[in-house]
Amino acid sequence: MGPNTIQSDFLVIGSGIAGLSFALKAAEVGSVTLVTKKEFQESNTNYAQGGIASVWDPNDSFALHIEDTLKAGAGLCREDVVDLVVRSGPNMVRDLMTWGAEFTRAQESNDLALGREGGHSKNRIVYAADLTGREIERALTEAASAHPNIELFEHHMAVNLITDHHISGAKVTSESQIHCWGAYVLDTAAEVVKTF
Numbered sequence: 001m002g003p004n005t006i007q008s009d010f011l012v013i014g015s016g017i018a019g020l021s022f023a024l025k026a027a028e029v030g031s032v033t034l035v036t037k038k039e040f041q042e043s044n045t046n047y048a049q050g051g052i053a054s055v056w057d058p059n060d061s062f063a064l065h066i067e068d069t070l071k072a073g074a075g076l077c078r079e080d081v082v083d084l085v086v087r088s089g090p091n092m093v094r095d096l097m098t099w100g101a102e103f104t105r106a107q108e109s110n111d112l113a114l115g116r117e118g119g120h121s122k123n124r125i126v127y128a129a130d131l132t133g134r135e136i137e138r139a140l141t142e143a144a145s146a147h148p149n150i151e152l153f154e155h156h157m158a159v160n161l162i163t164d165h166h167i168s169g170a171k172v173t174s175e176s177q178i179h180c181w182g183a184y185v186l187d188t189a190a191e192v193v194k195t196f
Contacts, residue, residue, distance in 0.1 A: 008033040011182055011196050013158045020140035021092075023028040024099060025148035027174065033196055034144065034155040035185050051127030052096075053120060054089035056112055060122040062086055072119030093126050097155075100139035103128050155184070159193065160184045 007109050009030030012023045023032045055065050065086045097103070103126050104113040115125035128135035144150050162182040182196045 005184075006033055006151075006153075006194060006196045007120070008196075010112065011035070011097050013183060015141070015152075016149045017136055017140065019096065020137075020144050022098075023144055023150055024140065024147065027144075027147050030149065032147075032150045034150060034184075035153045035158060035196065036157065037157040037188070039105035050117065051132050052089070052093055053114055053117070053124050054126055055086070055124055056090065056093075056114055056126065057122060057124065060124055064122060065089075065120075065124060068120050068122075083119060096136055096139065099143040101128070101136050103135070153187075156194070157186045157188060158183045159186050162195070 010026040010032045012019045012026070012032060012034040013036075013128045015034060015036035019034060019036075024033045026032050033145055053065070053069075062083075066079075066082055069086065070079060073082070078098055093103075105111065106113045107130070112126055114123035116123045117125050126132075145152060160183065161180050162184060163178050163180055165178070167181060185194050185196050186192075187194055
């Protein structure tokens with residue numbers, strides 16, 4: 001391997017909530033390389049102002065949240081996907097808190113403050129003031145930066161995936177069986193393409 005080749009068990013492209021949360025989970029079982037085309041806190045996640053809909057209140061239920069979502073979706077939602085996302089919500093919020101996200105708390109009880117937004121019949125919006133995305137991004141970026149199994153590369157932009165087509169001797173039997181082995185990534189500061 002040359003100086004422009006980086007090897008790890010997992011390659012994550014993008015530093016939004018999906019990329020960072022996957023990197024943190026994958027880092028528990030292997031080495032992770034995470035590349036982002038800008039700085040880590042420069043993502044759509046950082047600009048999200050609303051909150052996260054999740055069942056927290058004992059007077060709420062998964063069934064009611066699913067019903068609200070399907071009704072607001074006006075026939076455009078797949079019920080099985082809505083069910084999966086709604087039931088996963090509380091654990092995902094717990095993960096975010098474990099990684100350091102600090103959501104707004106009710107003054108009287110110190111429980112999570114829950115707001116209500118359009119389409120919801122119960123208070124179930126977990127938020128961080130009016131900067132929820134920024135708080136999530138801050139927490140995930142700090143957790144990923146501190147994790148010994150995660151190596152971060154800012155100002156690196158993926159330009160092509162490395163598939164069986166790029167591997168000498170690899171045989172492609174059908175398009176559905178193509179494997180992805182990594183990516184060619186442009187280091188925009190050094191103006192060089194690296195192999196991840």
